[in-house]
Amino acid sequence: MTTADFEPIIELDAFNTQAIDCAQLATHGYVIVPNFLATEHCRALFDYAVALDPNAWQQAGIGRADQYTTNTAVRQDKIRWLHRECAPEATYLELMDALRVQINRELFMGLFDYECHLAHYPPGAFYRKHLDAFKGRSNRILTSVFYLNPEWDTNDGGELVMYDAQGDVLEKVLPEAGKLVLFLSDVFVHEVLPGQRDRFSITGWYRHNASIGGVIDPTR
Template sequence: MNPVLDSLHEVQGELTTEIDDELWLAQFDALADCGYVIIENFLPNHEAAALYHYAAGLSEADWNIAGIGREQQHTLNTRVRSDQIRWLHSEVAAEAIYLNTLNNLRVRLNRRLFMGLFDYECHLARYQPGAFYKKHLDAFKGRSNRVLTTVFYLNPEWHAEDGGELVIYGTNDEILETVLPKQNTLVVFLSDTFVHEVKTAYRERFSITGWFRHNASDAHRVDPPA
């Protein structure tokens, strides 16, 4: 038996966050007021640790070089970002647990903030020493169905000298937040509003980046694609 998968199985199907309802309301209000929120201790500690061990235990073949832009116009540009990614799928037990928890969060966000979030997609990311992701927006107004970005950090130890901070900028290019990518911290922000970057990491850095999306279906295109 795989202890990592076991511990993930135990909690499948439940809303497995450490944060109780009252605290969630405060987090949702902060998100509504500021457009972003930083949540520490998002998952039970053992779940966050299990996700870290899962990510750190993947083999080279499990990772892909990350591209820029929409999937159809996928381009590799290692001057902008140099991380590696792996999309999560609900068929993989260790990945399903995170997808499940975030889908529960999606339902709560819709209930509280009437956001009409239709689905959630996410990928693991690995920044090897020297890797970075330059300033960017995750979505352009009117041109993407990505509404809210989530970034969840997996490394159990992280110090300022390890680099790899997430920097979130305001509309005048001022720094709003500098976030150390520490295990069990979740950052949520409006995808088309906040320019952000990942500073060069000096140690291997693992995270899960995801997007809550609007339904972009129309008469010509069914969303999400089969």
């Protein structure tokens, strides 16, 4: 099945943008929202991801531009970048844009745009410890991770582990359907542990405007 076979599957008002605790985000640099999206709508996104043609996915890589490479010793997920031309993907992007406006209004973060991809971790796949951005070297400001898998429990594994500045475990987040995690991209080292089942999520980044000549986040 291809993306063209899908119609819009969720309405913008189905999302619980009011559940975002911007005060916690400002104080701690991260926030975890258990029920950001109602179960039925989250299931629709999950079914969409599962039904995608295998050719819609690509092996995830690390680095940018000339330094971009795939390394399965570090990262083993497959990804699909979301596009506004695809109806179910456009709805999610619209939601996250509405959330961008809310965060800017409350925290004055100057978030300019948003990019994201579906991520599929097959059983046993992982992503080793990493930062999503390095200070002064990226316009990625705020990372988002939204989980799609229904009926996920602790025996299934696949947790997101976040570390503090001393390298101690700060949070161990079970990838339960409907849960959203937001954290500062250049602050929190994190990793994805191997799971026992196929694991689906949407990972994205809010960015500052670092455009040059109309190119957003150009190669430095």
